[in-house]
Amino acid sequence: MATASKEVKENALGLTKEDYQGAPSTLCPGCGHNVLAAQIIAACHELNILPEDVVKFSGIGCSSKCPTYFLSRSFGFNGLHGRMPSLATGALFADRSMIGIGLSGDGDSASIGMGQFKHVCRRNLPLVYIIANNGVYGLTKGQFSATAEKDLELKRQGKNPYLPVDICMEAMAANATFVARAFAGDPKQLRELLKAAIKHKGTAVIDVISPCVTFHNLENSLHSYSWGKENERPIHELSFIPDSRDIVIEEVEEGKVKEIKLQDGTAILIKKLGGDYDPTNRFQAFIMLEDAEVNNLLLTGLIYLDTEQQSMYESFDLPRTALNRLPNEKLRPPEETLAMVNKLML
């Protein structure tokens, strides 16, 4: 009963969740990526985002098929393997009011696309950069990815001889301004992180541990549901606040709650669990990631946030009008300028 009424609930735009749906998923039943699609739908619906204001991007792989499974009313571009970030960069300059959501995978971003992944981070392009991370190449049927842990054994592959790439660590090293880790088995937290990422004015990397139920869901292996469920340690309880003026902190014990304002007046409210982790402290973020690795823990939550860095757009003197709507007379200099140009040609 409660579920049914939720489905038809209209948001401030008068849109129901139905308006945010995509084509039916062709991924395996139980795939973590389906959770991801569902949470993107929920986050956009709850944030009252017009689907027409979103552009979706992806690379190649199971993860990158995902954008067809949400927001059918949005534009999208499924590009080349590992080269979603560059595609998004050019396209988003066309109309900077658009919200870019990029979907990639561990093969797409931590192997072939490692370069583009890190470079888009350092440019701080406003883009929600989701990496559906399952440690395995699904679409080519079960090879190790660069995030697979050492000594992992997979059917037909034997033992993985190499150390893994930690996506959050790479994002941190590349100076990403928003770094988070989520688990497909914890959809509520994922949704809050997505909301904050959408509002962030810069590259927001979310490393989502999203188990592959077909090729890599072994008990006790990193990237599996069972391991995630057992080892997930949210570093905080996190909620996205649409308007920071609404924040009321009195209910919670003082010192345990931190409010981080985003650039547009929205905020993230963080309730500390146990320790004293401050996600605006870059040094702490590195230590925590290293710590998680050593202790074999799936630490989830907002690992790092920097709202001070300017976004990529800000270093260009761009007009308020979308570049792709500029009339021809803004694009071609007037005829009289050419005489001056010819004069310079010596």
Next chain:
Amino acid sequence: MTPVQVVQDSTDDSLSTPHVNDFCITFSTVNGSGSATANLTVLRALFKMGIPVSGRNIFPSNIKGLPTWFTIRVSKEGYLGRMDKDAVVVAMNQKTLLEEADWLVCGGVLFYADHLNLPRIREDVVQYAMPIKAISAALEIPRQVKTYVENMIYVGIVAQVLEIDLVVIKEALEYQFKGKQAAFDMNFGAVKAGFDWAAENIEKKDPYRVAPMNATKGYILADGNTAGALGSIYGGVQFSGWYPITPATSLPEALIEYLPLLRKDEETGEASYAIVQAEDELSAIGMTIGAGWGGLRAMTATSGPGLSLMAEYLGLAYYAEVPVVVWDVQRVGPSTGLPTRSAQGDLTFAHFMGHGDTEFIILIPGSVKECFEFGWRALDYAEEFQTPVIVLSDLDLGMNYWLSKPFEYPDEPIKRGKILWEKDMESMEERLKALGKEWGRYLDIDNDGVPYRTVPGNRRIGSSYFARGTGHDEYARYSEDPETWRKGLDRLSLKLELAKEVLPKPVVEKMERAEIGIITSGSTYPAVEEARDLLAKKGIATDYLRIRALPFTDEVPQFIRAHDHTYVIETNRDGQLKQLLTLEFPDLARYLRKLSKIDGMPLSAGWITEQIVTKERD
């Protein structure tokens, strides 16, 4: 001071024949020594004297210490091509001195810095030793700029001997140092010192000199990369993701230099463009294609190795029908090859680049003026046909200085092709409703192969679509249906077929009673033009066709048929233009003769003439 050394070959009469405004002069220096300013000063001064000139930089892939040459062709006839031999060499580099002495024609002139050791003296050339160090010692030049300014001493000496007017040298330097008075004074002081020394100490024994003409009035001096960038700016370029690579780099750099001048709103200071230096060519093309898809006029520039990296994304752009322009300023390949030498070796690769069935529109400018024109036209074609357009320039055209008629303002309005915004979509939907159809991104409504596109930012519901490199139907939905695939790909070739109607036609020039044809393209044009005159003097009349775009238009087979046989002249090993002609017109292949060479140097009229004369004799 060192006495002037003159060794004359009495059997040669070239010394007694004056050579005015018709010779080639090469400056030999070490790269990184700042000689570019000195050499450009001479080039500009000659231009200002009204004499047709072209300047070629033959430089190493290096920053400091390796030999570099700058060759100026002075031609009263207006020939701009490379010559095989020099009449004058100005030698400032010990390591290459002997080599350069061999480049000189009999009766040529060798200026050399007197601190260089000249172990062997060619007896048939005039030699002038230049006491650069002694003259420089008398000037007050700060140590850190000494080598740079010393180059100006040879400018003064050469100017005096060849009779280049000191007034125009001064003007050229003023242009170079725009408002930097101290730098100008120091450099002009050095020129003057060299000039005065030569006037007092050199007894002119050679026959080479220049004299004022009136042949450059109304002309400009420009390089192809700057021209291409400017053309793109007038074509409304809005986005470029680019990555540095010789010899293309100066094209995006010219965008960065001239865009703020031409495309910033005077009142608000707002820019109508964004130029982004990418991390590599994979990203440069990804960004540029993203921008083209987003509805921006998008272009990038690269050279062979970069184009190889761009191939995959360009294949996607071809299939997903994304407008984008790529300038390939060709250098010598394969592999890293000769990065600082010119070639026309990317033609077949560029035309068919990508896996599967692909074919790209190619534009081939043959002059700096055409670089400008194709700069704006390429952006129009890309959007009109919703496909990548590759502009094939090369190092010779792109980085060297060419005398040219001024750039001309586009004579056609900007063409954005079939793009639908909210209002357009409304009427499109009505139009389609009457046909019982709905809009689809790849629906060929006009039966001309070109569908209607929308771009992100169009907020009308039903305007969006999901672009992809995977198989798709007319509504951009994923499809593996055999018939859908076949039809989709056939439509893409139809677009290119119809593009022939509007792409630049070949340029044809005829001679009376010519039975021989010549087909060429791009930067070989000046050498071919000159060779035809030389051949005509030997009694060999030729007609000439310069290809400016691919796919080939009907004029090409007509031209081949109209001639007994046709030489296809190009700067590569395999005769790639001939290969493409053979492929397209197999019946005509027997009329084609390959005339191609690749050694890093632009073709010369001398070589072309010799080849054709020999072949015609056989």
